[in-house]
Amino acid sequence: MADVTARTDAADLDGTRPPGTPVTGTLLPAASPHAHVDAHLQADLGAGTDVGTGHVVVDLDAVATNVSSLARRTGVPVLAVVKADAYGHGLVPVARAALAGGASWLGVAQLDEALRLREAGVDAPVLAWLLSGDAAPVAAALRRQITLGVSHPRHVEAVVAAARASGQVADLHVKVDTGLHRNGVDLADLPAVARTLAEAERDGLVAVSGVFSHLAWADSPRHPTVDLQAAAFDGAVDVLREAGLRPGLRHLANSAATLTRPDLHLDMVRPGLAVYGLSPVPDLATPAELGLRPALTLRSRLAHVRRVAAGEGVSYGHAWSAPTDTVLGLLPLGYADGLPRSTTGRAEVWVGGTGGRRVPVVGRVCMDQAVVDLGPGAREDVGDEVVVLGPGLLGEPTAEDWAVAAGTISYEIVARLGSRLPRRWSGSGDVVLEEEPAW
Ligand SMILES: Cc1ncc(COP(=O)(O)O)c(C=O)c1O
Numbered sequence: 001m002a003d004v005t006a007r008t009d010a011a012d013l014d015g016t017r018p019p020g021t022p023v024t025g026t027l028l029p030a031a032s033p034h035a036h037v038d039a040h041l042q043a044d045l046g047a048g049t050d051v052g053t054g055h056v057v058v059d060l061d062a063v064a065t066n067v068s069s070l071a072r073r074t075g076v077p078v079l080a081v082v083k084a085d086a087y088g089h090g091l092v093p094v095a096r097a098a099l100a101g102g103a104s105w106l107g108v109a110q111l112d113e114a115l116r117l118r119e120a121g122v123d124a125p126v127l128a129w130l131l132s133g134d135a136a137p138v139a140a141a142l143r144r145q146i147t148l149g150v151s152h153p154r155h156v157e158a159v160v161a162a163a164r165a166s167g168q169v170a171d172l173h174v175k176v177d178t179g180l181h182r183n184g185v186d187l188a189d190l191p192a193v194a195r196t197l198a199e200a201e202r203d204g205l206v207a208v209s210g211v212f213s214h215l216a217w218a219d220s221p222r223h224p225t226v227d228l229q230a231a232a233f234d235g236a237v238d239v240l241r242e243a244g245l246r247p248g249l250r251h252l253a254n255s256a257a258t259l260t261r262p263d264l265h266l267d268m269v270r271p272g273l274a275v276y277g278l279s280p281v282p283d284l285a286t287p288a289e290l291g292l293r294p295a296l297t298l299r300s301r302l303a304h305v306r307r308v309a310a311g312e313g314v315s316y317g318h319a320w321s322a323p324t325d326t327v328l329g330l331l332p333l334g335y336a337d338g339l340p341r342s343t344t345g346r347a348e349v350w351v352g353g354t355g356g357r358r359v360p361v362v363g364r365v366c367m368d369q370a371v372v373d374l375g376p377g378a379r380e381d382v383g384d385e386v387v388v389l390g391p392g393l394l395g396e397p398t399a400e401d402w403a404v405a406a407g408t409i410s411y412e413i414v415a416r417l418g419s420r421l422p423r424r425w426s427g428s429g430d431v432v433l434e435e436e437p438a439w
Helices: 039-047 060-074 083-088 091-100 111-119 135-143 153-166 190-202 224-242 255-260 399-406 410-415
Strands: 054-059 079-081 105-108 126-128 147-150 170-175 206-212 249-253 296-301 304-308 326-331 348-351 357-362 370-373 385-389 423-426
Touching (some): 091 105, 091 111, 091 423, 111 126, 135 147, 147 153, 147 206, 153 190, 224 249, 249 255, 399 410
Parallel strands (some): 054 423, 079 105, 105 126, 206 249
Antiparallel strands (some): 054 296, 326 370, 348 357, 348 385
């Protein structure tokens, strides 16, 4: 789901709920209503601390709480997906927070991401599922006890070769294509792949401990393809078993299926977005309704404040002109920092701290800068704090609001926050904060 280019309209397609009507589907009840006030954010807003041009604050307690809530609700082990720098939240601190919250496994796409976890001393089970077919990185992964998701006969060849050369037994989960048609062993190839793996297992080269697949329409829980993929998955498990394999961990559910399809929890769930407290089914339920706490806040400061007269054009192409005399604020962030240029004229930010207000982003979003209309009576000054997006508890825009403004999904908003934005992590418990920047 995270890689689709546009969100599907769950409300239309599951045919059960016209947009705007209350949720009546199979959403699992939240463990506790999300009445949480983000003390951390409020403290930050009041404190007036230096935020530079901007930075990302990640509430690791929210990550841990989300994971423990998912584990409690599903009753099965949770594999927390931390690929793509933990959806922009910071790979290692988030991995530790997820484990502290009760995650049994971590999941990444690329082998490099898995190796980075090991280099940071994270020794929990890690599954990496996007192999290239090259043997060298596979050998490095085997040395670090990384479980590999094999999704092509070439991967199987590479893994068997690396296991034979290194003397390390390769722990494998077979990824099968049940209808997403992205990666995953083609069902037509599965019997042969299963035979090869069974032989390699008998030779002591591999151990096939799991089987998984990924859903195309999980954000439309009643879309017919979900059941078709689930049935195809059962058939794939049978094929592996008939070949003599015993994959103990069957997993199919991403965040949306974890939250809406308890029948698909199987032996383990594999949520990503929900770990970060964002709703994978925004047309059906908010994070609060799902018992999730958004973890990420993007903060900045006004870098310039100026008065302009009615009719003055603003930013490139003068795509917006002031309708009245007004006060403009300059945000020292732009599309290089992950604010999509496509939000021009549609996004808002929060100014004024606790008890503040939303103001519109006006004119073109530029590479490093964006302009906001503070309104004719604005009292803000250079250096005043801006919350670009956050959990939404004070009224600030959320990642979902930015996604709607950009015509995309919240996954893309958080995962594309720019690398020049420093990340800070707050939280307590077992989480170690050694990656916090000095300023
Ligand atoms: C194979 C696989 N499993 C699980 C996930 C997590 O998905 P989500 O963030 O929708 O929970 C992803 C992300 O796209 C994925 O590629």
